[in-house]
Amino acid sequence: MPELPEVETLVRGLRRTIVGRRILEVRLGQTDFMDDAAAIARGLPGCRIAAIERVGKFFLLRLEPPAAAGNGHEPAALLVHLGMTGHLSPHRPEEPLPKHTHVVLPLDDERELRYTDPRRFGRMALLCGAALAGEIARHGAEPLEISEADFLQRLAARRARLKALLLDQRFLHGIGNIYADESLWHARLHPLRIAATLTRPQARALHRAMRKVLAAAIRAGGSSISDYRDADGRPGWFQIRHRAYDREGQPCFRCRARIRRMVVAGRSSHFCPRCQKAPPRGNRTVKAGKSHTSA
DNA sequence: CGTTGAACCTGTTTGC
DNA sequence: TGCAAACAGGTTCAAC
Numbered sequence: 001m002p003e004l005p006e007v008e009t010l011v012r013g014l015r016r017t018i019v020g021r022r023i024l025e026v027r028l029g030q031t032d033f034m035d036d037a038a039a040i041a042r043g044l045p046g047c048r049i050a051a052i053e054r055v056g057k058f059f060l061l062r063l064e065p066p067a068a069a070g071n072g073h074e075p076a077a078l079l080v081h082l083g084m085t086g087h088l089s090p091h092r093p094e095e096p097l098p099k100h101t102h103v104v105l106p107l108d109d110e111r112e113l114r115y116t117d118p119r120r121f122g123r124m125a126l127l128c129g130a131a132l133a134g135e136i137a138r139h140g141a142e143p144l145e146i147s148e149a150d151f152l153q154r155l156a157a158r159r160a161r162l163k164a165l166l167l168d169q170r171f172l173h174g175i176g177n178i179y180a181d182e183s184l185w186h187a188r189l190h191p192l193r194i195a196a197t198l199t200r201p202q203a204r205a206l207h208r209a210m211r212k213v214l215a216a217a218i219r220a221g222g223s224s225i226s227d228y229r230d231a232d233g234r235p236g237w238f239q240i241r242h243r244a245y246d247r248e249g250q251p252c253f254r255c256r257a258r259i260r261r262m263v264v265a266g267r268s269s270h271f272c273p274r275c276q277k278a279p280p281r282g283n284r285t286v287k288a289g290k291s292h293t294s295a
Numbered sequence: 296c297g298t299t300g301a302a303c304c305t306g307t308t309t310g311c
Numbered sequence: 312t313g314c315a316a317a318c319a320g321g322t323t324c325a326a327c
Contacts, residue, residue, distance in 0.1 A: 002320060032303095057321080084321055085305080100305080119304045121321055160297060169322080176320055225320065226307085245320095266299070268318080 002057055002082035004143065004174030005217035006228055006236065010088060011054040013231025018090055022048045022108040023063075029102040033083070033117065035125035043076060043126045044105065050075075056139050056173030057081060059088065076128040079135060083121030089114060089231050139173040143210050146172070151207045155195045162198075162206070163191035164265035175210070178223055178245045181270045183210040185244035190276045191262075191269040194283050216241065244270040 002010075026044045031037035046066030053060040059080040080088060090111045097104070103115035103124065115124070127135060141150065158165055165171050166180035175183070184191055186209035189202060198206070222228060222236030225246070229235055243253050247270055248261040257274035 006320075081321080083304095084319065086320095117304095118306065119319090119321090121304070123322090158296085164297080167321090178320065223320080228320075266301095267321095 002084075002086065002228070003176035003179050003223075004054075004057060005179070005214055005220075005238065006222035007054050007057050007059065007082070007174070008218050009222045009230050009236060011052055011059060014059075014088070014090070015052045017231055018107065018111075018113060019049055019052055021111075022046065023113075024106045024108055027104040027106075029100075030120065031102065033102070033120045033122050033124060035123070035127075039126045040078070040103075040124065044078070047076075055136055056142070056169060057176070074128040076126055077132055079123070079125045079127055079132070080115070081123040083117060083119060083123065085119045085227075086115065086117040086122035087227075087229065089229070089233065139169050140171045141173065143172045143174055144214055146207075148204060148207050152200070152203045155198060155203050155206070158195040160195055161191060161264060162189055162193045162195055163267070163269050165195050166210075167265055167267065172210075175214075177267050177269075178225075178242070179210070179213055179217065181245040182213045182217075182243060184271060184276060185209075186213055188275050188277075190278050191264045191271055192283075193279045197279070197283060244272065246270065 023044045023046070026041050028037060028041060034040055044063070047063040049061050050064040051062040053062065061078040061080070063076050063078060065076070080086075082088065090107070090113050092110070093106070093112055097114075098116050100118040101114050101116045102120070105113040107113060154171070155165075158171070160168070162184060163180055166175050166183065167177065181191070183206065187202070187206040189198070189206060217223060217236075217238040220236055220238035220241065221230055221234065223238040223242070224235035225239055244259055247259040249258050251257070252259055252272035252275060255272065255274045257272055259270055260273050261268055261270050263269065
């Protein structure tokens, strides 16, 4: 459910609704998706949610420690990743608790923040200082912030397939399967194209397409394929504007050719075989090439 | 560097 | 209808 636009939508909602609230208590169910459940159980009670940010597909809840425990502690943040099926939203305590709700954080305004995740591919960690900085540093640039010049330079240095590169969170932070396919369709680039072989106009088109797609998806409140909901329980609408993702067999919006599906980088990839021209066969596999070990 | 496939989980959809 | 396989918004690891 969650790629950058969905997380951004949720962050905006949560910012409006839970920033400033104090966490009264921590109730945990299954905890195998947490780095350190004991640290979370111990560290959260009494903290005020001072700010909420998005970093790639991560939520960062900035915490202000209770005044009593104050001295000497670096400011901590709760890092949350929704994986494939995670949900994070505030509820009234009387609302029935859905199955697979693993974290309940009662707040000081008669509501509780709930984390629900059937598959538990998500992640939750209480981090501060170097651990927090390191976690962010090991990921790549924000797709909506990277400059065209930087993007072109970094693309030219890679011989990976475009689809694999867009999904690589150390290259760009926040793009997932839907928005990779959508960006490639808009840029008219085949998922198997090797990044370094793009012409300058093609690379610029990809930078532009990615920004356009993500911005439009955020404006639409994200994509709701099965069950994504924002902080107020509302679905996103960007799925009705998908041009490639999950459209196998349906006509391309540009040329009417049937959208095809193939597995690239282990994920379903959808593209128009006519507008997104396949690279020459020799270019599909990554050859050893000349790697200048020097610099 | 890059690729593939498996693993981690549960739920839903598809196919015979 | 029933049961099994395939598939799902993600990440990580081993093996090549």
